[in-house]
Amino acid sequence: MSSTTVTLEESGKNLWGGGVEPLKASYGKLMMWFFLLSDAFTFSALLIAYGLIRYSHPAYDGAITDFVFSQEYWPVPEMVFEAAPFLHGIHLPLVFVGIMTFILILSSVTMVLAVEAGHRMDKQDVEKWMLWTIVGGFTFLGCQAWEWSHFISGTEEGGRMLDGSIFYGANLTQNQYGPSNFAALFFFITGFHGFHVFSGVVFNFIIFYQTVVGILEKRGHYEMVEKVGLYWHFVDLVWVFVFTFFYLV
């Protein structure tokens, strides 16, 4: 018993507690991958549920220029998400959400650069790129907060409900844009993604802090940067899908 333990300890660094590492990945990275796989199932379920509910409602089939909000059919997303901050009353379909997409992709790029700097043991570069990633995450969250508040408060014209009254904005039971499920799914899907962004920013900040005070340098490697990096890229990946299936299609 003891002799086997000794031989394992001698054979190098790439060991888990019990023996040689499987799949040539450290314990933490492998567990992060399988967590992300399970998270991918959760987001798939949400987005596919969106598909099911959308397909069970009538689609708008007139010309796009004549589109008006109605409870009778599913709204065309580009007619709902067409506002941008400081540009009140101007029709800018999907422009703001496009900017959000670019912000998140850019923060993903700075995250890879942080991981790359970690491989080189370059503490200053890790700090720099982690900080940019955190800034990108907060910017995205700020954009999302604006988008939510605009969606909830609604447009000046509002929308006609089934009983003939005019309703402004959206909540979980009714909304001016279309069937109540539309707003409910908006809150659920972008909210769940936004919560992931928020927790990603928190993780990034913790690792940024550990880098700054030198914990990771003392440890001899920056693998924690890689692990939170995996999570952060996943958040970006989910947004790519949300962007396509919620805003474009």
Added chain:
Amino acid sequence: MQQESTSGVVVQPVDKSKTNKIIKVAVILGVVTALEFLVAFTIPHDFAALRIIIFVGMTIVKAFYIVAEFMHLAHEAKMLIWSILIPLVFVVWLIAALLIQGGAIFSVLYP
């Protein structure tokens, strides 16, 4: 400010070929997203199926680059790649099952 000199950590210089590759992937992601916008506003809504096929295709291209390069999966052990990709078959099944179900609900509600 004393701790700066405590460790004998050797900082390696920036490897230009690596950062160039990262920037190349970033440019691809940006260009594909820009193309998605182009498609959204040039191909009319009447061609719904064509639009969806193009959007889904471009999304898969972007997902590939994020997962393979940014998340480094393409450079991991083969078994790790497969153990992440194969379970996603369940997602494909769920898409088929629930979209068909959605159509069936529609035909009951709006005969």
